[in-house]
Amino acid sequence: MSDTRDQILDVAESAVLDKGFAGTTIDELIAAVGITKSGFFYHFKDKSALAKALLQRYVEREDRLFDDLFARADELNEDPLHGFLVGLKMLSELLADLPNGHPGCLVAAVCYQDRLFDREVRDISAGAMLSWRKRFRQRLDIIAERYPPRLDVDLDDVADMLSAIADGGIVVSKATGDKTVMARQIMMYRQFIRALFLGA
């Protein structure tokens, strides 16, 4: 819980998102935080312990974000479909308000460098992705009870589609340099959900 440890994680997260894990050196992290190299190794037994801590923290934060956001959306709304639509709108607005765009998804970064990490790290990111599938699938099941789907789709695929659109939106945003793309893609997903349960 030391504040130095969190500083290391903060600096490391943005460095890994910009340069990859192997491209991020311990020297640059300690220079940014203002400690010595031994200080780093006091907090993390080796570099891969940093990877694990980074990913764990990221996934927990993301889960809390989703919990809070959809809880707030549901407070405004009794209906499960409209709660979901409001939550997606809020998510899109939250992303649109980020001045530099979304900094990137650590799970995506890890999956493009997964041979660098041990089983434990890869399991965290697989688990996170599957938990998001489950989370949204549950929501979609509740919606589908009240609003029979108008299209022939597997609801697991619809759930995954949100992760895919979000991660893909980040990639398109980053690659083009157009920071607005991700927020707009979330709104595209929202349109799809509307069409799926309410018709065009």
Place this chain on the structure above:
Amino acid sequence: MSDTRDQILDVAESAVLDKGFAGTTIDELIAAVGITKSGFFYHFKDKSALAKALLQRYVEREDRLFDDLFARADELNEDPLHGFLVGLKMLSELLADLPNGHPGCLVAAVCYQDRLFDREVRDISAGAMLSWRKRFRQRLDIIAERYPPRLDVDLDDVADMLSAIADGGIVVSKATGDKTVMARQIMMYRQFIRALFLGA
């Protein structure tokens, strides 16, 4: 055009997709190809020349794939919408037939490590992403003339959505280890296109 050069690029592409650019060493590439280190530097003046060549080749191949695939789809079909839908189906089947799933998108890999590269490399990947937007936007414009969209959307966003779904599908596939995800996500996009232009 030497075949050694292409072998280096082949080995490097899969290594970069698995371990990132900084995590890929010249030593491992030459070991796999069976040349000496100096042989590598005969073909590439330095490591970042490799990055540039890798990305250039990747983007050209991807462009050719799209050209061929949608040309074939249009041969079977007069109508621009149905040609697009057939092309998406063919793309999804092509992906479903990949025994190990999609190996990954170099443009996505680069955008998660872009501080490692010079302007030139980043411009190639930005250009590629924008060219895909343009390519699909043109197709969507033609479709929209005949089939007025049923939903209120920007067609640039719909075009970007294919890149986003594809790149995001790869991430979800890789992270979960479920190789079928990407093909299924392309079919989700196809459903969205149907709903958009034909209604639910």
Place this chain on the structure above:
DNA sequence: TGTACATCAGTGAACGCGCGTTCACTGATGTAC
């Protein structure tokens, strides 16, 4: 209340290996005349 000891959050110096890069050289093939 004072003393002994333990823990926390680091420091400082050293190590050695792996990495990208350079440089002088080479043997096989192609081209000019």
Place this chain on the structure above:
DNA sequence: TGTACATCAGTGAACGCGCGTTCACTGATGTAC
């Protein structure tokens, strides 16, 4: 047709720096009695 030269596709050895990691140590704070 033979010889001189150029180019292609590499080899082999060396270099030096940056990287992750280790180890013995330290000063400040907390806890037991």
